[in-house]
Amino acid sequence: MADPVREETVRVGLLGCGHVGSALVRLVDEHADVIESRAGVRIEITRVAVRNLARERDVPLPASSFTHDTESVVTDPDVDVVVEVIGGIEPARSLITEALKTGKPVVTANKELLANVGKELFETAEGSGVDLLFEASVAGGIPLIRPLRESLAGDRIRRVIGIVNGTTNYILTRMTEEGSTFHDALAEAQTLGYAERDPSADIEGYDAAAKATIIASIAFGARIVAGDVYREGISEITEHDIASARDLGYVVKLLAVAEESDGDLAVRVHPSMIPLHHPLAAVRESFNALFIEADAVGELMLYGRGAGGSPTASAVLGDLIDAAKNLASGGRGATIGALTRRRVRPIDEVESQFYLLMEVADRPGVLAKIADQFGRHGVSIKSMQQRGIGDDARLIFVTHRAREADLRATVHALRDVDVVHRVGSVIRVLGDEE
Numbered sequence: 001m002a003d004p005v006r007e008e009t010v011r012v013g014l015l016g017c018g019h020v021g022s023a024l025v026r027l028v029d030e031h032a033d034v035i036e037s038r039a040g041v042r043i044e045i046t047r048v049a050v051r052n053l054a055r056e057r058d059v060p061l062p063a064s065s066f067t068h069d070t071e072s073v074v075t076d077p078d079v080d081v082v083v084e085v086i087g088g089i090e091p092a093r094s095l096i097t098e099a100l101k102t103g104k105p106v107v108t109a110n111k112e113l114l115a116n117v118g119k120e121l122f123e124t125a126e127g128s129g130v131d132l133l134f135e136a137s138v139a140g141g142i143p144l145i146r147p148l149r150e151s152l153a154g155d156r157i158r159r160v161i162g163i164v165n166g167t168t169n170y171i172l173t174r175m176t177e178e179g180s181t182f183h184d185a186l187a188e189a190q191t192l193g194y195a196e197r198d199p200s201a202d203i204e205g206y207d208a209a210a211k212a213t214i215i216a217s218i219a220f221g222a223r224i225v226a227g228d229v230y231r232e233g234i235s236e237i238t239e240h241d242i243a244s245a246r247d248l249g250y251v252v253k254l255l256a257v258a259e260e261s262d263g264d265l266a267v268r269v270h271p272s273m274i275p276l277h278h279p280l281a282a283v284r285e286s287f288n289a290l291f292i293e294a295d296a297v298g299e300l301m302l303y304g305r306g307a308g309g310s311p312t313a314s315a316v317l318g319d320l321i322d323a324a325k326n327l328a329s330g331g332r333g334a335t336i337g338a339l340t341r342r343r344v345r346p347i348d349e350v351e352s353q354f355y356l357l358m359e360v361a362d363r364p365g366v367l368a369k370i371a372d373q374f375g376r377h378g379v380s381i382k383s384m385q386q387r388g389i390g391d392d393a394r395l396i397f398v399t400h401r402a403r404e405a406d407l408r409a410t411v412h413a414l415r416d417v418d419v420v421h422r423v424g425s426v427i428r429v430l431g432d433e434e
């Protein structure tokens with residue numbers, strides 16, 4: 001006969017009750033029976049800290065649970081586990097540190113915090129022997145952290161490629177499917193609430209870069225900080241690039257790439273052209289996906305909602321149940337382990353295929369002059385297309401794999417060639433030479 005399920009009540013102090021926090025409160029309420037029967041613990045949200053006590057909140061909790069004194073929630077002896085869904089660096093950092101130091105496990109969804117001061121927080125958690133869980137910090141509702149650090153712990157991960165920002169994926173989908181300009185697609189995303197009024201964190205790739213930092217740290221057990229990640233956003237992508245990509249059999253996506261190559265790591269966020277047959281090409285609208293390449297498992301893809309209160313709360317609740325079970329059993333979950341310092345390859349040394357668009361004079365001898373510049377800098381051309389535009393021609397090149405520094409030098413030199421009127425977009429290609 002199976003052991004009777006041991007039921008314990010684990011009391012939760014919730015820091016923040018916005019999109020994610022309020023969805024978590026509702027989820028805990030709606031799924032209480034399932035949680036209790038499956039996990040053998042009862043989860044009770046006892047204290048909630050918010051900024052504005054007067055705000056109406058659609059959550060099944062009495063008004064007496066709320067306070068704006070965040071510290072009192074962390075230090076309350078009736079709080080066993082702390083969930084941080086405030087966001088930003090402070091006061092989240094101090095509150096989490098205090099909770100960990102007093103032996104309380106913490107669950108957080110805060111990518112910005114982990115990308116910037118994750119090392120310090122993990123050391124504090126390690127020192128106190130308590131869980132610091134953060135599944136929701138990357139790709140919202142998609143389970144990624146646990147698969148990387150537990151399910152794939154015995155494999156050797158070579159590369160993780162992610163579409164980890166729903167706003168930019170939505171904008172690029174509209175540009176691809178409707179032929180919209182970047183500005184029209186952004187305006188539509190703002191109207192629908194997918195993009196903030198100040199969209200720079202998303203469109204310039206900062207949000208994706210913070211997530212890339214966490215992905216690389218977990219996938220490679222390395223100490224990666226925000227400054228290690230090369231970043232480019234999508235604001236320079238034009239409708240012409242999108243149309244050329246389609247003609248060439250590609251689609252443009254903002255990718256976060258973390259890879260190991262010859263003992264070094266490379267971590268970067270930038271727009272890429274990916275072949276239409278690649279599984280990531282099918283990730284549309286505001287969906288996210290992670291494509292993992294590892295020695296034993298081969299290729300693996302995780303797909304789902306990377307943001308939104310409810311999907312993110314689902315990931316937070318998974319962590320919360322883990323922390324609660326560990327607390328009830330006196331154990332701990334998988335730890336992040338010792339993060340080693342690894343060389344992170346500067347972007348100049350990274351190799352990719354490239355797409356280049358340029359406008360040139362449409363007359364004999366032009367191609368030879370241009371090809372000469374590619375050759376001088378050791379960049380080999382894979383394919384070229386030409387289209388007439390009045391007295392000019394638009395040339396589209398796709399290169400073989402080349403170092404970023406060499407490609408940059410080629411572009412620099414091309415700008416000085418008299419027949420070259422404009423070097424337009426330069427976009428990396430996730431090609432068939434990987």
Ligand SMILES: NC(=O)c1ccc[n+]([C@@H]2O[C@H](COP(=O)([O-])OP(=O)(O)OC[C@H]3O[C@@H](n4cnc5c(N)ncnc54)[C@H](OP(=O)(O)O)[C@@H]3O)[C@@H](O)[C@H]2O)c1
Pocket residue numbers: 015016017018019020021049050051052053055068070084085086087088091109110111112136137140306307308309312
């Ligand atoms: N939303 C998503 O789709 C999503 C996805 C993945 C990860 N995340 C992460 O989840 C976290 C929360 O995001 P969210 O969208 O839920 O944010 P949000 O809607 O802005 O909610 C933030 C909450 O924190 C409270 N708060 C802010 N500063 C505070 C302070 N100094 N003291 C006490 N309370 C404070 C706010 O109080 P008031 O309600 O009184 O203003 C609000 O309840 C962030 O780290 C975010 O990056 C969010």
